[in-house]
Amino acid sequence: MTMIPLTALAPRQEEIPVAEVAVLIEEMGKWYGDFQALRNINLSVSRGERIVICGPSGSGKSTLIRCINRLERHDCGRIVVDGVELSDDLRKIDEVRRDVGMVFQHFNLFPHLTILENCTLAPIWVRKMSRKRADEIAMHFLERVKIPEQAGKYPGQLSGGQQQRVAIARSLCMNPQIMLFDEPTSALDPEMIKEVLDTMVGLAEDGMTMLCVTHEMGFAKEVASRILFMDLGGVVEEGSPDEFFGSPRHERTKLFLSQIL
Amino acid sequence: MTSHTFPQRGHRLPAEKAPIFRRVPPVRLALNLTLVLLLLLSLMPLWNWGVRDAVWDGTQQQCQQLHAGACWIYVAEKGRFFVLGFYPVDLQWRPVIATLLIVALASASVMPRFWRPRLLIAWMTGALAFLWLMAGNMGLTPVQTHLWSGLPLTIMLTAFALMFGFPLGVLLALGRLSSFPLIRLGCVIWIEVLRGLPFISILITANVLMPLFLPQGMTLDKLIRVQLAFTLLASAYIAEVVRGGLQAIPDGQQEAAFSLGLGYWRCTLLVVLPQALRLVIPSLVNTAIAFLKDTSLIIVVGLFDLLGTVKAASSDSAWLGHATEGYLTAAVIYFILCFSLSRIGSRLERRNATTHGTQSQQPQPA
Numbered sequence: 001m002t003m004i005p006l007t008a009l010a011p012r013q014e015e016i017p018v019a020e021v022a023v024l025i026e027e028m029g030k031w032y033g034d035f036q037a038l039r040n041i042n043l044s045v046s047r048g049e050r051i052v053i054c055g056p057s058g059s060g061k062s063t064l065i066r067c068i069n070r071l072e073r074h075d076c077g078r079i080v081v082d083g084v085e086l087s088d089d090l091r092k093i094d095e096v097r098r099d100v101g102m103v104f105q106h107f108n109l110f111p112h113l114t115i116l117e118n119c120t121l122a123p124i125w126v127r128k129m130s131r132k133r134a135d136e137i138a139m140h141f142l143e144r145v146k147i148p149e150q151a152g153k154y155p156g157q158l159s160g161g162q163q164q165r166v167a168i169a170r171s172l173c174m175n176p177q178i179m180l181f182d183e184p185t186s187a188l189d190p191e192m193i194k195e196v197l198d199t200m201v202g203l204a205e206d207g208m209t210m211l212c213v214t215h216e217m218g219f220a221k222e223v224a225s226r227i228l229f230m231d232l233g234g235v236v237e238e239g240s241p242d243e244f245f246g247s248p249r250h251e252r253t254k255l256f257l258s259q260i261l
Numbered sequence: 262m263t264s265h266t267f268p269q270r271g272h273r274l275p276a277e278k279a280p281i282f283r284r285v286p287p288v289r290l291a292l293n294l295t296l297v298l299l300l301l302l303s304l305m306p307l308w309n310w311g312v313r314d315a316v317w318d319g320t321q322q323q324c325q326q327l328h329a330g331a332c333w334i335y336v337a338e339k340g341r342f343f344v345l346g347f348y349p350v351d352l353q354w355r356p357v358i359a360t361l362l363i364v365a366l367a368s369a370s371v372m373p374r375f376w377r378p379r380l381l382i383a384w385m386t387g388a389l390a391f392l393w394l395m396a397g398n399m400g401l402t403p404v405q406t407h408l409w410s411g412l413p414l415t416i417m418l419t420a421f422a423l424m425f426g427f428p429l430g431v432l433l434a435l436g437r438l439s440s441f442p443l444i445r446l447g448c449v450i451w452i453e454v455l456r457g458l459p460f461i462s463i464l465i466t467a468n469v470l471m472p473l474f475l476p477q478g479m480t481l482d483k484l485i486r487v488q489l490a491f492t493l494l495a496s497a498y499i500a501e502v503v504r505g506g507l508q509a510i511p512d513g514q515q516e517a518a519f520s521l522g523l524g525y526w527r528c529t530l531l532v533v534l535p536q537a538l539r540l541v542i543p544s545l546v547n548t549a550i551a552f553l554k555d556t557s558l559i560i561v562v563g564l565f566d567l568l569g570t571v572k573a574a575s576s577d578s579a580w581l582g583h584a585t586e587g588y589l590t591a592a593v594i595y596f597i598l599c600f601s602l603s604r605i606g607s608r609l610e611r612r613n614a615t616t617h618g619t620q621s622q623q624p625q626p627a
Contacts, residue, residue: 069519069520071516071519071520090524094522094524097519097520097521097522098521098522099522100520101520101521102516102517102520104513104516104517106511106513108511108513108514108516108517109517110514110517110518110532110536111536112535112536112539121521121523121531121532122521122522122523125523125527125531126521126522126523126527167517170521171520171521174521174522180520
């Protein structure tokens with residue numbers, strides 16, 4: 001399969017200033033009522049970096065990446081994505097969301113639309129692409145996630161792994177600058193995890209900026225440029241895979257690693 | 262007959278697949294036979310009255326004889342009046358065509374292949390054509406609204422109430438789930454007030470009180486006021502039905518749409534509503550049936566729908582004593598209308614159940 005350059009497939013309508021820093025988070029915090037879900041988060045993600053976020057459940061990992069495309073509102077500090085600071089300005093939020101892809105634990109495909117329609121919906125309605133062009137791009141990415149033959153089916157007719165690969169293709173059709181993954185393999189049967197991880201490794205090799213919440217430590221070792229370990233709403237430890245797995249500094253990290261490895 | 266001719270049922274034991282009458286206990290058999298007998302006995306008088314002793318053709322005098330059954334010539338004589346009411350006889354092609362137009366539109370609306378934006382335009386055009394045919398002007402002889410009656414009125418009140426009440430109801434449902442407190446409050450008040458009042462009191466309000474609230478010198482036709490009341494009522498009921506559907510759609514759908522950059526309206530129109538409305542088809546059909554029947558309440562404000570014309574015909578001094586035949590005819594017409602609606606509803610449900618898999622369905626082998 002010949003790789004068509006993505007920029008040729010989906011030209012941007014307006015040129016976005018390509019910031020070297022893809023995501024910048026400064027002293028960010030979030031509360032649910034009295035409960036502090038995130039505390040003093042500082043994170044800078046360069047273009048092309050692949051961040052894996054792990055930690056025990058309830059540690060705020062999902063909340064953190066959901067703040068990056070404003071599915072959750074942060075209460076203090078600031079978040080700058082692709083040079084755009086997130087605020088209550090809905091236009092800015094939509095601008096950010098257009099360029100930030102997200103893959104969910106439960107796929108969240110649109111069950112009333114076919115696989116192809118799932119992939120072309122946003123390009124047609126948000127990027128104002130013609131249906132023909134959107135179809136071409138969608139088929140390109142469906143080929144890339146290796147399920148072009150399912151294009152005419154409905155999500156309910158696909159296996160979990162296939163659905164998750166469609167979800168990845170659906171995000172890619174918007175030609176995102178950053179991809180967020182929220183436990184993409186946690187809802188999958190063991191034999192389907194690999195096909196999804198392989199797709200993600202392929203993305204990483206193409207230089208996509210990725211933030212990924214996952215418990216797949218093999219994946220983290222293989223592709224992460226940095227691993228963040230979170231507990232109780234804060235980042236406990238941060239380092240390269242070698243440092244993180246080889247010589248964790250904090251007791252909490254050591255305990256976590258001893259439990260999952 | 263051997264047992265293998267019976268369809269194989271899930272977890273039945275082989276012994277239970279034996280021919281059914283060999284397995285039926287005598288008590289159950291006796292009970293069944295008794296019930297069938299009772300049913301026949303109770304239907305006998307109806308049969309005698311409606312068929313055996315009935316006057317099918319002949320003269321009015323035959324109907325007056327002792328022990329005569331149903332007088333169907335009354336229905337034949339008054340049938341036109343039942344259906345079209347006081348509408349001028351020489352212009353009666355107009356309500357007939359107008360009603361058929363609405364029925365045709367309604368039939369098209371329940372076929373998913375017509376679910377495109379063009380259907381809305383068709384409805385708007387159809388509604389205007391209906392009003393033009395009924396009211397006249399612009400090349401047709403004008404007909405006052407107080408002459409509009411019978412089936413066209415029933416169909417009009419139902420169709421217009423649902424047609425305008427539906428978009429309004431969807432907006433109200435969305436408003437009730439809005440994150441803006443003022444919008445939410447407004448929608449809750451609208452819905453709860455209309456749902457909390459009896460139909461009749463709203464009709465009387467529309468008829469008696471509304472003119473008092475209108476600016477001086479402004480009058481609104483009674484029929485328009487009643488139609489308005491029905492439309493507002495329909496919006497409140499439809500809003501609650503649609504809200505149920507909206508709340509059944511998982512948050513993940515909206516999150517996925519948002520994360521693709523679809524804003525609130527695109528997310529709602531393209532992702533959430535199509536799914537929510539499919540879910541509530543049975544309840545929407547139920548609401549439509551309820552409204553079709555409830556239009557007969559307009560008799561309290563002096564308008565004559567199908568039931569009204571039947572009642573009016575029964576007071577014709579030349580044909581006294583045949584109200585039953587009239588009401589039975591009305592019942593049959595109402596039943597045909599409501600039953601068709603209900604059949605269409607269940608066809609839509611089945612169609613939706615088979616074409617779209619849900620995420621919980623068993624995966625197919627790849």
